[in-house]
Amino acid sequence: MLRLFRRNRQEERQATEQAVKPSRDRWFGRIVGLLRSPRLDDAVWDEIEEILISSDVGVETSLRIIEQLRERVKAGQLDSPDAVTDALKQALTQDLSGDFEGLLPSDDGASKPYVILMVGVNGVGKTTSIGKLAHHFSESGKRVVIGAADTFRAAAAEQLEILGERVGVDVIRHAAGADPGAVAYDAYQASKARGADVLIIDTAGRLHTKSNLMEELRKIHRVLNRQDTSAPHEVILTLDATTGHNGLVQAKSFNEAVNCTGIFLAKLDGTARGGIVLAIRQELQVPILFIGTGEGMGDMAPFDAEDFVDALLAPV
Structure with missing residues (x-):
């Protein structure tokens, strides 16, 4: 059995924020601004897609995520900039998540080392x-x-x-x-x-x-x-x-x-x-x-x- 060792959750968040700052400043922060455009037309979606690809997300993943968001906006499921941003976050988080519980030997009597x-x-x-x-x-x-x-x-x-x-x-x-x-x-x-x-x-x-x-x-x-x-x-x-x-x-x-x-x-x-x-x-x-x-x-x-x-x- 594994359990996740965290020194301090807030410290871990801050360390992650600092590590991704170059990526946020150059690429991903621009996406937040684009999603607040008064009209999410093809030009905006194309620019977001280009940002994702340029940041090394990958072509296939970028196209899939953008297509999913466009369809949901078109269907009226996402009716505000915040809703679209949250949907993008959910899509990215889902792609990154798995059944990983954490890495650290537990104290449940498992063999050592x-x-x-x-x-x-x-x-x-x-x-x-x-x-x-x-x-x-x-x-x-x-x-x-x-x-x-x-x-x-x-x-x-x-x-x-x-x-x-x-x-x-x-x-x-x-x-x-x-x-x-x-x-x-x-x-x-x-x-x-x-x-x-x-x-x-x-x-x-x-x-x-x-x-x-x-x-x-x-x-x-x-x-x-x-x-x-x-x-x-x-x-x-x-x-x-x-x-x-x-x-x-x-x-x-x-x-x-x-x-x-x-x-x-x-x-x-x-x-x-x-x-x-x-x-x-x-x-x-x-x-x-x-x-x-x-x-x-x-x-x-x-x-x-x-x-x-x-x-x-x-x-x-």
């Missing part, structure tokens, strides 16, 4: 996201261990050790070039021996070929599964929000290889194309669990579809 496998290509912010997750769980009183199973990238383990010291968690590592599966095994055993609640395993983002990379991930997955048949309990894919649709092809490869259960969307505060959140959810059908809202260890928030949409469509 709760194993999280982090995957993603190099450069997307995976290492920093691991540090943020470790900090996030530590704040809730959970004991965390990090396994440095990216043994192929130079200085990957060293970076994790630095983050581990900052956050106050143990990091299990081997020498550079060691077998990643062996690191995962030792990290699990160390977590078990130390009574850790959460084990976060880092993985390589690039090997010689894509097939090599995916086979290594499958191997780590099998090693963890032998220790606990329910592990890994989560496979979180880290995506860089600033890469937009370019990151979706890579994301699909990871999802096919290890069946990702959630997404950590890093660097959301660094892009004005926040519509990529909808494209990711629709393309991958994987829930977004966390968003990166800044550079500090505490700069992240559990993803909340309603808060996200409200922040996007707040008046500028």
Whole structure:
């Protein structure tokens, strides 16, 4: 069973609002103004559609949402600017919502450690996201261990050790070039021996070929599964929000290889194309669990579809 850990709901809303500010200022805030036009004619709908597409929502999703709204306005179901705006919010929220309950091991006697496998290509912010997750769980009183199973990238383990010291968690590592599966095994055993609640395993983002990379991930997955048949309990894919649709092809490869259960969307505060959140959810059908809202260890928030949409469509 999972439950959602929130430090402070108001703080989470504020962090989300700050992260989407570039997107709201450049794109989505304009939609609110357009929906208050005295007449919602074809020109207005076309402009709203263009804004959605330009913000990386995606063509298919944008066309579908606009067509639904136009039909409801034409049928007289939406008779005021506020009603149309609320309908748009509902449509976007519905696209982003799922049956996700939240990510945190509960205290109901479930087996420990709760194993999280982090995957993603190099450069997307995976290492920093691991540090943020470790900090996030530590704040809730959970004991965390990090396994440095990216043994192929130079200085990957060293970076994790630095983050581990900052956050106050143990990091299990081997020498550079060691077998990643062996690191995962030792990290699990160390977590078990130390009574850790959460084990976060880092993985390589690039090997010689894509097939090599995916086979290594499958191997780590099998090693963890032998220790606990329910592990890994989560496979979180880290995506860089600033890469937009370019990151979706890579994301699909990871999802096919290890069946990702959630997404950590890093660097959301660094892009004005926040519509990529909808494209990711629709393309991958994987829930977004966390968003990166800044550079500090505490700069992240559990993803909340309603808060996200409200922040996007707040008046500028």
